[in-house]
Amino acid sequence: MKNKKAILFDWDGTIAKTLEVWLDVFEIIFKDFGVNTSRKEISEHFGDYPWVRSKLESRTEEFWKESMKMAKPLLARVSLYDGVKETIHNLSKEYRLVIVTSSAQEMLDAALSHSGLADYFEVKVSALDTQVHKPDPAPVAFALKKLNLSAEDVIFVGDTEKDTRSSGALNIPCLFFAPQSHNKFYDMPELLKEPNIVTTFKHWSEFEEALNSTSKKSTLQCDNTFTLL
Numbered sequence: 001m002k003n004k005k006a007i008l009f010d011w012d013g014t015i016a017k018t019l020e021v022w023l024d025v026f027e028i029i030f031k032d033f034g035v036n037t038s039r040k041e042i043s044e045h046f047g048d049y050p051w052v053r054s055k056l057e058s059r060t061e062e063f064w065k066e067s068m069k070m071a072k073p074l075l076a077r078v079s080l081y082d083g084v085k086e087t088i089h090n091l092s093k094e095y096r097l098v099i100v101t102s103s104a105q106e107m108l109d110a111a112l113s114h115s116g117l118a119d120y121f122e123v124k125v126s127a128l129d130t131q132v133h134k135p136d137p138a139p140v141a142f143a144l145k146k147l148n149l150s151a152e153d154v155i156f157v158g159d160t161e162k163d164t165r166s167s168g169a170l171n172i173p174c175l176f177f178a179p180q181s182h183n184k185f186y187d188m189p190e191l192l193k194e195p196n197i198v199t200t201f202k203h204w205s206e207f208e209e210a211l212n213s214t215s216k217k218s219t220l221q222c223d224n225t226f227t228l229l
Contacts, residue, residue: 006122006147007091007211008140008167010158011101014177015088016078016111018103019046019185025071029063030055043184047160075103076110080117081179083204088120090208098123098143100156100166102133123147135165140172155214157207161191168196175210176200 012018026042035055045051053060091097097120101108105126112118123146130138144151156167159177167174176197178188192200201210 003153004095004155005153006096006098006149008098008100008143008154008156008172010134010156010160010163011099011103011108011111013159013182013185014081014157014163015084015099015117016075016080016115018075018078019182021071021074021078022046022067023185025067025074029067029070032066033059033063040184046185072107075107077114078111080115081177081204083207085115085117087204087207088117092120096123096147096149097121098125098147098154100125100134100139100143102127102139102162104128134162135169137166137169140166140170144170155211160186161194164191164194164196168194172196173198173214175207175214178202 009015023039023043023046027039030037030042033056037055052063056063088097099108099112099121101124103126105124105128108124108126109118112121112124123143125139125143125146127133130136130142132138134140140156144154147154151170151172154172156163156172156174157177158164158167158174159182164174164176174194174196176192176194176199178192178200179202182188198214199210201207
C-alpha cells in the first residue's frame, strides 16, 4: 500500500484461530457448571459478558477462572489461519509489523514462539500495556508511539468491531478479515458497515492483493470519538 510504513494486526481471530479454542472451552466449562446451553447459543453470544453472567450469576468469576485455566495451554499452541505465516514473511520484507491485542503478553509470546512468528513483529501491544483496551484507541496509539509513526503511516488488520473502532477513531484504514467461519460468531453484514473498512478478505492468500487494492482509499474521516490515555 502506497506510503504506508507499518501494518498493525489484531491477533485473536485474525492471525490465530483462538475463537474456536474459546468456543470449545466455554462449551466444556458450561457443561461442567451444569448450565444448559448449546454450542450455537454460545457462539451467538460470543463476547457478550452480561449473557454469561445471566447464566452463571454468582459463579461467573469462578467460570472465567476455570475457562482461563483450560484455555491457557491451548492458546499457547493455537493454530494459525491457512496462509498467514507465508503472508507475514512476505510483508516483513517491506513493512514494519505490529500486533495489537487485548490478550495477555505471556500467552501471546508463547503462541508466537510456538508458531515461529515471534521474530517478525517489531512491537507487540498486549493487555497490560494500556489501562483500557480495544475498542478504545489507546492500544493503537501506544503502538504508534512505540513505532514513532503517525496514523497516516499505518494500516490496521482486524476481524471485529473492536478493531475497526479502535483504528477508526484515529482515522486509520482497516483491512477486514471476514472468513466464512466467523459468521457463527458475528453479525457480519453489520460489522462491514464500519466506515474505516477499506476492503475485506476471506483467506490470507488474498491479503496482499487486498492490500494493494487499497492505495486509493487511504484517506478517512471518522466520527468515532474516544479519550486517549
